Amino acid sequence: MTLLVEAVSKQYSNNVLALNELSFHVVAGESVGIVGESGSGKSTLAKLLVGIEYYNKGVITFDGMPIVPKKRINQKKFRKNVQMVFQDAVSALNPKLPIWKSLLEPLDNYKEFTPSFLDGENLTRKEIAAQLLEMVGLEKEMANRLPGELSGGQKQRVSIARAISMEPKLLICDEPTASLDASIQVQILDLLKELQQKSNMTILFISHDIRAVAYLCERLMVLKNGVKVDEFKLVDIYHEDRHEYTKALIQAAAID
Numbered sequence: 001m002t003l004l005v006e007a008v009s010k011q012y013s014n015n016v017l018a019l020n021e022l023s024f025h026v027v028a029g030e031s032v033g034i035v036g037e038s039g040s041g042k043s044t045l046a047k048l049l050v051g052i053e054y055y056n057k058g059v060i061t062f063d064g065m066p067i068v069p070k071k072r073i074n075q076k077k078f079r080k081n082v083q084m085v086f087q088d089a090v091s092a093l094n095p096k097l098p099i100w101k102s103l104l105e106p107l108d109n110y111k112e113f114t115p116s117f118l119d120g121e122n123l124t125r126k127e128i129a130a131q132l133l134e135m136v137g138l139e140k141e142m143a144n145r146l147p148g149e150l151s152g153g154q155k156q157r158v159s160i161a162r163a164i165s166m167e168p169k170l171l172i173c174d175e176p177t178a179s180l181d182a183s184i185q186v187q188i189l190d191l192l193k194e195l196q197q198k199s200n201m202t203i204l205f206i207s208h209d210i211r212a213v214a215y216l217c218e219r220l221m222v223l224k225n226g227v228k229v230d231e232f233k234l235v236d237i238y239h240e241d242r243h244e245y246t247k248a249l250i251q252a253a254a255i256d
C-alpha cells in the first residue's frame with residue numbers, strides 16, 4: 001500500500017483555497033496523523049482521498065493508480081481498499097435499519113469478497129454481524145437495536161466495524177472521536193490501535209486534537225490554512241525544531 005499526494009491544491013467554487021500544494025506519502029502499516037485547527041482543510045483532504053471531491057492541481061495515487069475524482073473507473077476496487085470512518089457516526093448509519101443490517105452493507109456490496117475472518121466458515125448473516133460486533137468490542141445483542149438505541153461511542157464502534165469488514169489497506173478516520181467523552185475517546189483510539197496491530201492496516205487519522213493524534217500515530221503532519229507546516233515522527237514531537245505553530249498546538253493541548 002502506498003498513498004502518494006503530490007502538490008495537491010483544492011479551491012472551492014467560492015474561491016476558498018482549502019488545500020495549497022499539499023504533498024505527503026503514506027506506506028503500508030503506518031499510522032499517520034494529520035492535525036490542524038478548524039478550517040485547515042482536514043476534511044477536504046479526506047474527501048479528496050476517497051474521491052468524493054475534485055482537486056484542481058496535483059495528483060493523488062493509491063498503489064500507483066491515480067484517484068480520479070467521481071469517476072467510476074476502478075472505483076469499486078479502490079473503495080474496497082480505502083475505507084473511511086467519519087466524525088458523525090449518527091449520519092453514517094441509517095436510523096431505520098437495525099445495526100446488523102447496517103453492518104453488512106459493505107459486504108453486501110462486495111459479494112465476491114470474503115474477508116479472512118470468514119474464511120472457511122459458513123455463517124448466517126446475523127452471525128457475521130455478531131462476529132463484526134465482537135471485533136470492535138460490542139455485545140452481539142446490539143445487532144437488533146436501531147442506531148438511536150446506541151451511545152455515541154457504540155455507534156462509532158459500529159462505523160469502525162463496517163469499515164474493517166472490508167479489510168481495507170487504508171483506513172481514513174476523520175475526527176472519529178471528536179464528539180465523544182474523553183474516556184470513550186481513549187477507548188476508540190485503543191480499538192484502532194489494536195485493529196491496526198492485528199491486521200497491519202494503514203491508518204490515516206485526522207483530528208484537531210494533537211493529543212489524540214499523538215496517542216495513536218507514529219508520524220504526524222500539521223496542517224494550517226491548507227498548507228503542511230510541519231511533519232515529524234512522534235518521538236520528535238518536543239524537538240526544538242518543531243514549527244512555532246506545532247509548539248502552540250502542544251502548549252494549548254497541555255493547558256486544556
Ligand SMILES: Nc1ncnc2c1ncn2[C@@H]1O[C@H](COP(=O)(O)OP(=O)(O)OP(=O)(O)O)[C@@H](O)[C@H]1O
Pocket residue numbers: 012013014016017018036037038039040041042043044045208
Ligand atoms: N463544500 C464547500 N464549499 C466551499 N467551501 C468549503 C466547502 N467545504 C469546506 N470549505 C471551506 O474549506 C476550508 C477547509 O474546510 P475543511 O472542512 O476541510 O476544514 P477542517 O479542517 O475539516 O475543519 P473542521 O475541523 O472544522 O472539520 C474552510 O475554509 C471551509 O469553509
Ligand SMILES: [Mg+2]
Pocket residue numbers: 042043044175
Ligand atoms: Mg473537518
